[in-house]
Amino acid sequence: MSDTEIVEGYTPNFEAWIKDFNEWQTRIGFDPSWLGDYRFDIKFDWDTAGSQIEFGDFKGMPKWERRMQIPQQNIRDAIISMVSVQGDTEFASVEQQNHLLATAPTEYDKKSAMRIMCEEQRHGWQMAYLLCTYFGEQGVREAAKLLERNAQDGTRILGSFNAPIDHWLDFFCFTHFIDRDGKYQLKMLSTSSFKPLAASMGPMLKEESFHLGTGANGLRRIVKQGVIPCELLQKYLNKWISTGLDLFGTDDSTSAQWAYVYGVKGRYDERESDVEADRGHLNEASRDLYFQELREEMRRISSARKEGEPELFIPSDKFNRGIGNYAGKNYTIRGEKFEGTDQEYQDYLVSVLPTEEDEDKLMNEYMKQDWIQYREWKGN
Amino acid sequence: MQHVALLAFDKERCKPFFDRLTELFYKHHHSEQQKPEEYEKLLYMVRRPYDNNMLDMIDEWMGSGPREWREETTREVKLALYAIRYPDTLLLDSFTEKPRSDIKRLSSYLHFTHHTYAIWDEDTRKGLEKLGIIIPSTESADPFIYGAYVSAIELLKDVAPFTCFLEHDVPRQRLFQSALAAYGREE
Numbered sequence: 051m052s053d054t055e056i057v058e059g060y061t062p063n064f065e066a067w068i069k070d071f072n073e074w075q076t077r078i079g080f081d082p083s084w085l086g087d088y089r090f091d092i093k094f095d096w097d098t099a100g101s102q103i104e105f106g107d108f109k110g111m112p113k114w115e116r117r118m119q120i121p122q123q124n125i126r127d128a129i130i131s132m133v134s135v136q137g138d139t140e141f142a143s144v145e146q147q148n149h150l151l152a153t154a155p156t157e158y159d160k161k162s163a164m165r166i167m168c169e170e171q172r173h174g175w176q177m178a179y180l181l182c183t184y185f186g187e188q189g190v191r192e193a194a195k196l197l198e199r200n201a202q203d204g205t206r207i208l209g210s211f212n213a214p215i216d217h218w219l220d221f222f223c224f225t226h227f228i229d230r231d232g233k234y235q236l237k238m239l240s241t242s243s244f245k246p247l248a249a250s251m252g253p254m255l256k257e258e259s260f261h262l263g264t265g266a267n268g269l270r271r272i273v274k275q276g277v278i279p280c281e282l283l284q285k286y287l288n289k290w291i292s293t294g295l296d297l298f299g300t301d302d303s304t305s306a307q308w309a310y311v312y313g314v315k316g317r318y319d320e321r322e323s324d325v326e327a328d329r330g331h332l333n334e335a336s337r338d339l340y341f342q343e344l345r346e347e348m349r350r351i352s353s354a355r356k357e358g359e360p361e362l363f364i365p366s367d368k369f370n371r372g373i374g375n376y377a378g379k380n381y382t383i384r385g386e387k388f389e390g391t392d393q394e395y396q397d398y399l400v401s402v403l404p405t406e407e408d409e410d411k412l413m414n415e416y417m418k419q420d421w422i423q424y425r426e427w428k429g430n
Numbered sequence: 431m432q433h434v435a436l437l438a439f440d441k442e443r444c445k446p447f448f449d450r451l452t453e454l455f456y457k458h459h460h461s462e463q464q465k466p467e468e469y470e471k472l473l474y475m476v477r478r479p480y481d482n483n484m485l486d487m488i489d490e491w492m493g494s495g496p497r498e499w500r501e502e503t504t505r506e507v508k509l510a511l512y513a514i515r516y517p518d519t520l521l522l523d524s525f526t527e528k529p530r531s532d533i534k535r536l537s538s539y540l541h542f543t544h545h546t547y548a549i550w551d552e553d554t555r556k557g558l559e560k561l562g563i564i565i566p567s568t569e570s571a572d573p574f575i576y577g578a579y580v581s582a583i584e585l586l587k588d589v590a591p592f593t594c595f596l597e598h599d600v601p602r603q604r605l606f607q608s609a610l611a612a613y614g615r616e617e
Binding site: 053054095098240251252253255256259260262263266267270423424425426428429 | 441473474476477478543544545546588589591592595596597598599
């Protein structure tokens with residue numbers, strides 16, 4: 051049951067940050083009038099956050115509600131780092147996507163993207179609020195950095211959030227694959243020992259489901275329309291899925307293990323699981339669940355394809371990885387070890403990932419047609 | 431009526447419903463009788479400018495039978511579908527007797543043209559009743575009764591935990607209304 055508190059008054063630290071935020075909007079070309087009557091409320095679901103630490107070495111103790119209750123500086127640092135990374139991704143995605151509004155295929159897509167960008171900014175506000183309100187000068191400095199790094203300059207913390215999103219196929223892939231990773235991260239923080247962080251996650255997750263739905267339905271509408279061949283679509287799936295898998299971090303991660311020990315970040319299924327956590331392989335466990343979910347979703351998306359089109363599939367989790375045990379190793383999209391030289395592997399990658407020629411064909415041939423199933427905007 | 435229903439709202443009573451919302455939604459929306467693929471088609475096919483054929487398709491999916499309305503009545507309803515703004519329901523009061531006599535049909539037109547309005551359904555009403563939200567049973571489109579029904583579903587959306595929100599290609603009103611219908615049918 052959720053009983054959302056909307057914060058009415060802000061601290062001077064956060065008020066000052068809001069001024070910087072307004073400048074950031076202007077700098078990236080996001081017109082505040084696009085927000086309409088949307089408000090960047092700070093929302094907390096205290097009930098769903100729980101009152102006792104749920105896992106790790108502090109299990110059973112009351113959740114921490116203020117900085118000074120957090121027993122060690124390294125735990126404070128870990129929380130600040132997680133809040134900063136989360137906030138960084140929220141603002142980065144707006145920087146990556148806002149140029150797409152001008153080329154939206156339908157009014158429905160434009161309004162959906164606008165809503166996503168509003169909500170991503172709200173999520174960024176929420177993270178900045180936590181930093182400014184609970185973590186003193188250190189928090190204020192980190193909140194300022196959220197607006198200083200920039201996706202267009204390639205200075206955002208995580209790689210996926212510096213990647214250009216050149217067109218709407220990338221947008222739907224991003225919202226389906228990368229925002230889905232976001233859902234996992236938010237859910238893992240929803241059981242956090244730091245109560246204001248845990249309580250922030252419920253409202254954010256509610257909003258995030260719309261973002262994922264936009265991606266999944268967008269891809270399904272493209273497949274249904276049948277203008278962009280599945281063979282080409284598959285190349286974009288190959289590109290984005292490996293990026294999404296990398297976002298879960300390294301294998302055998304000690305920082306994930308420490309976050310678990312501190313009770314700061316749990317497993318994706320922390321409350322539902324009845325088995326002990328394998329603390330040495332936490333990232334792998336969440337990534338596996340994500341991977342399974344992608345497979346199920348892709349079956350649904352692929353079932354809409356036209357007769358004669360090849361089935362769309364999720365490539366192997368070994369393919370094209372930049373992080374983890376398979377990073378930099380040569381595997382095919384089917385998960386087999388590539389037999390050949392590195393040069394031959396580069397040639398193979400050209401055949402399974404989008405090339406400049408593919409991009410050109412996509413944007414100048416297919417996207418000039420009715421390439422996505424029309425959907426009317428029904429809002430008022 | 432709307433105020434009474436919402437002021438008497440007991441959040442704790444909703445917990446078992448929210449815990450099972452996903453399962454309940456699948457039970458109703460994905461049942462053979464609900465023809466989910468036809469529903470999805472209507473989400474896309476019903477669009478401006480509205481014509482009689484679109485209303486016929488909705489009637490067919492609903493199993494409402496043919497409309498026995500004069501052409502000017504159909505025109506009046508189509509005009510209202512353009513004019514109405516969610517969550518207003520008072521416009522229903524301006525209709526003639528014929529369309530007003532069938533809340534199921536009218537609510538289905540509202541749902542497919544606006545998505546935010548919920549389809550009226552007796553099982554859904556019973557589902558709300560099990561949650562302590564009492565909405566009178568009716569067959570005619572009373573703007574206050576339908577208004578309370580719509581507001582109650584909106585309220586449930588507001589208070590539901592994030593676990594209820596599927597990434598599914600159905601409007602959230604349909605998600606909650608379907609789950610309520612399955613819940614209302616249970617003994």
